[in-house]
Amino acid sequence: MITTRSVADSTRRLILKSTVTAVLIAAASGVVSAEELGYPEKEELKFGFIKLTDMAPIAIAYEKGYFEDEGLYVTIEAQANWKVLLDGVINGQLDGAHMLAGQPLAATIGYGTQAHIITPFSMDLNGNGITVSNDIWAQMKENIPHEDGKPVHPIKADALKPVVEKYKSEGKPFNMGMVFPVSTHNYELRYWLAAGGIHPGYYAPHKGDTSGQIDADAMLSVTPPPQMPATLEAGTIYGYCVGEPWNQQAVFKGIGVPVITDYEIWKNNPEKVFGISAEFAEKYPNTTIRLTRALIRAAMWLDDNNNANRPEAVKILSQSNYVGADADVIANSMTGTFEYEKGDKREVPDFNVFFRYNATYPYYSDAIWYLTQMRRWGQIAEDKPDDWYIDVAKQVYRADLYTLAARSLVEEGLAKAEDFPDFDSETGFKPEQSGFIDGVTYDGSKPNDYLNKFDIGLKQGDLL
Amino acid sequence: MSTTISENSGPSGAAFLTRLGPWLLRVAKPLAAPLAGIAVFLMLWSMAAQQIDTSLGKFPGPVAVSEQFGNLMSEHLAEREKETAFYERQEIRNADRVAKDPTYEPRIRAYTGKETFIDQIVTSLVTVASGFVLAAIIAIPLGIAIGLNKTVNAAVNPVIQIFKPVSPLAWLPLVTMVVSALYVSDDPMVPKSFVTSMITVTLCCLWPMVINTSVGVASIEKDLVNVSRVLSLKPLTHVQKIVLPSSIPAIFTGMRLSLGIAWMVLIAAEMLAQNPGLGKFVWDEFQNGSSSSLARIMAAVLVIGLIGYILDRAMLLLQRRVSWDKKSALR
Numbered sequence: 093m094i095t096t097r098s099v100a101d102s103t104r105r106l107i108l109k110s111t112v113t114a115v116l117i118a119a120a121s122g123v124v125s126a127e128e129l130g131y132p133e134k135e136e137l138k139f140g141f142i143k144l145t146d147m148a149p150i151a152i153a154y155e156k157g158y159f160e161d162e163g164l165y166v167t168i169e170a171q172a173n174w175k176v177l178l179d180g181v182i183n184g185q186l187d188g189a190h191m192l193a194g195q196p197l198a199a200t201i202g203y204g205t206q207a208h209i210i211t212p213f214s215m216d217l218n219g220n221g222i223t224v225s226n227d228i229w230a231q232m233k234e235n236i237p238h239e240d241g242k243p244v245h246p247i248k249a250d251a252l253k254p255v256v257e258k259y260k261s262e263g264k265p266f267n268m269g270m271v272f273p274v275s276t277h278n279y280e281l282r283y284w285l286a287a288g289g290i291h292p293g294y295y296a297p298h299k300g301d302t303s304g305q306i307d308a309d310a311m312l313s314v315t316p317p318p319q320m321p322a323t324l325e326a327g328t329i330y331g332y333c334v335g336e337p338w339n340q341q342a343v344f345k346g347i348g349v350p351v352i353t354d355y356e357i358w359k360n361n362p363e364k365v366f367g368i369s370a371e372f373a374e375k376y377p378n379t380t381i382r383l384t385r386a387l388i389r390a391a392m393w394l395d396d397n398n399n400a401n402r403p404e405a406v407k408i409l410s411q412s413n414y415v416g417a418d419a420d421v422i423a424n425s426m427t428g429t430f431e432y433e434k435g436d437k438r439e440v441p442d443f444n445v446f447f448r449y450n451a452t453y454p455y456y457s458d459a460i461w462y463l464t465q466m467r468r469w470g471q472i473a474e475d476k477p478d479d480w481y482i483d484v485a486k487q488v489y490r491a492d493l494y495t496l497a498a499r500s501l502v503e504e505g506l507a508k509a510e511d512f513p514d515f516d517s518e519t520g521f522k523p524e525q526s527g528f529i530d531g532v533t534y535d536g537s538k539p540n541d542y543l544n545k546f547d548i549g550l551k552q553g554d555l556l
Numbered sequence: 557m558s559t560t561i562s563e564n565s566g567p568s569g570a571a572f573l574t575r576l577g578p579w580l581l582r583v584a585k586p587l588a589a590p591l592a593g594i595a596v597f598l599m600l601w602s603m604a605a606q607q608i609d610t611s612l613g614k615f616p617g618p619v620a621v622s623e624q625f626g627n628l629m630s631e632h633l634a635e636r637e638k639e640t641a642f643y644e645r646q647e648i649r650n651a652d653r654v655a656k657d658p659t660y661e662p663r664i665r666a667y668t669g670k671e672t673f674i675d676q677i678v679t680s681l682v683t684v685a686s687g688f689v690l691a692a693i694i695a696i697p698l699g700i701a702i703g704l705n706k707t708v709n710a711a712v713n714p715v716i717q718i719f720k721p722v723s724p725l726a727w728l729p730l731v732t733m734v735v736s737a738l739y740v741s742d743d744p745m746v747p748k749s750f751v752t753s754m755i756t757v758t759l760c761c762l763w764p765m766v767i768n769t770s771v772g773v774a775s776i777e778k779d780l781v782n783v784s785r786v787l788s789l790k791p792l793t794h795v796q797k798i799v800l801p802s803s804i805p806a807i808f809t810g811m812r813l814s815l816g817i818a819w820m821v822l823i824a825a826e827m828l829a830q831n832p833g834l835g836k837f838v839w840d841e842f843q844n845g846s847s848s849s850l851a852r853i854m855a856a857v858l859v860i861g862l863i864g865y866i867l868d869r870a871m872l873l874l875q876r877r878v879s880w881d882k883k884s885a886l887r
Binding site: 131135136143154157160163165166167168170171172176183185318319321322325341345346347410411412413415416417418421 | 611612631645646649653657660665668670736748830840841843844845846847849852
């Protein structure tokens, strides 16, 4: 308890002096690896993960010996849920973990447990889907235009709206599941619902309301990923947003129908990150760079030769100590196809992206998008200036560490410079992005402008 | 046995058969009922399994489960091979580093691969044994103290009665937090998760031993106590010569009860806290939700049951050996 509080205090101080600290840390790690990269300070590490296919880089780095190449002896351990996993990294039981992009950000700004968590490596793009139960699908289907007997994709939440309204008029809550309050899935599900005019509800942490159901048409609540299909089957929820293989498993089990992938909600959206504590990165700079190198190599392997290694990756992931689901369920999404309704298999070549499109580079603009969504739904209760968003992003998304790791890989001939962003000119901000399902464009350098573009959601100046 | 029969019976096959018949009957008779029971159970199981369709496929029957036993074993062997390779690679890497950097002291790090089913069984057994022994060390002296002194009994009894019926799952969060707060070291001898499981087991299997021991001690025959008084034995000698021997049957009854509870508690605790062991194996397989998950869980269920049975029998055997009261240890 005492340690948590002192970490929290120092984090608060860190935020105040954020720029100074960031510069200092960057300078310190720069000194260490200016010449040849030294041996790791800590060799035996324990990483946590949740049973989802996007944990693949960690499994591959282990199985292909990339961790060992760096002199790291890593134990990989499945965690019960995202909260347990985050606590593990905060209290030091885990040295690092497969995390939701929102977790390091939320922890650093003190939403939920407060601790300074950073990420030197973004794990993947896309990879999630929204699934509804068979019953809801039958009702939705009437509202979806068809072509050649098949529903036209992407399916918007407009088709779900009449169903939700019917439940509302009957006085029945329309329950849906997502995996964690600051999860990508929560924001994606909310984005999709709101784009179709369904209000997903606000959070009001300053009033002690963290249920996220204020003004809600659809009631969202937390269920751990592996339990999603069972909860849907039990009728506790009518739909969910989760990563693979849990959407495909609903199809295989015949209990639900995936309606949309997150690729269609926001093309090439950033997904999981690899989270470590800021303390760890400071104490073990060489270890941090080395584990980042191993993960970059694993991501490269996963996307190599146009996904040629994916079948082998599927086999590894289906082992019971990793994801453990049946290989054909995992293969469905990992090898470039996605099955919506049973038999309606469509090509989604970029459903799981691990390396191309600079997927592993921790862009500040990606971090800021998550922060804007936390603000949009009230998890960040009060207005923040644009500078605040940028400061937090730079504090948590450590592009400097990634750059050191990638450069040393290029120097050793283990990677090619053209596979990475041009580090000399990279600002960490992607150019203005379109590709959202509602057509709204996003510029990471102007978060408040972005928030003002939405019909549903808190805007600049709003306070619940 | 059969060799002696054939030697003695010589050429007469008929005589051999007539003697074999009763022998078979004698051996088979006590086995017949249990075997029939098992056969009927397997039949019912396999028939019922056919009828149950889960979202993970049909409920596993005996055949599917026995297949998984094979798989679990071969996974174990494959993992051991990977382990050997891991150590070989490590030695080469250490040698390389020493060549480059002579000040480096090479260290062999433990294998980082996954725990197999067999490893999980061993972990669970070690945990239950440690928790049980710790409980016995606390419970038996405490029970004796309570049994000897009415005042102590009156003082301690309400506390025991309140804690006795508490489920392990209620203790678990408290134990977890306390262990992580107090058990802090950079290089712990045993992992935290082990300590948590062990203490949870101890807390739950303490009470039957305390109660049985105290009852046993309190009901020593008056004559024996009087003899001790006449000889004016010292308190320690009194406990050693009079109290312990006469309360052994009661102590063992308590221990047997406790061991059974310990095993049940451990599986639940491992499952909830994700601590290594058979409970975690079951939970992991449930989370995996693959088509073979149910069969693997069923395999674990059978193993858990079998181990529970063996533990109980072992305790009974020990009891028969040590205790003078053979009547109390019949079933």
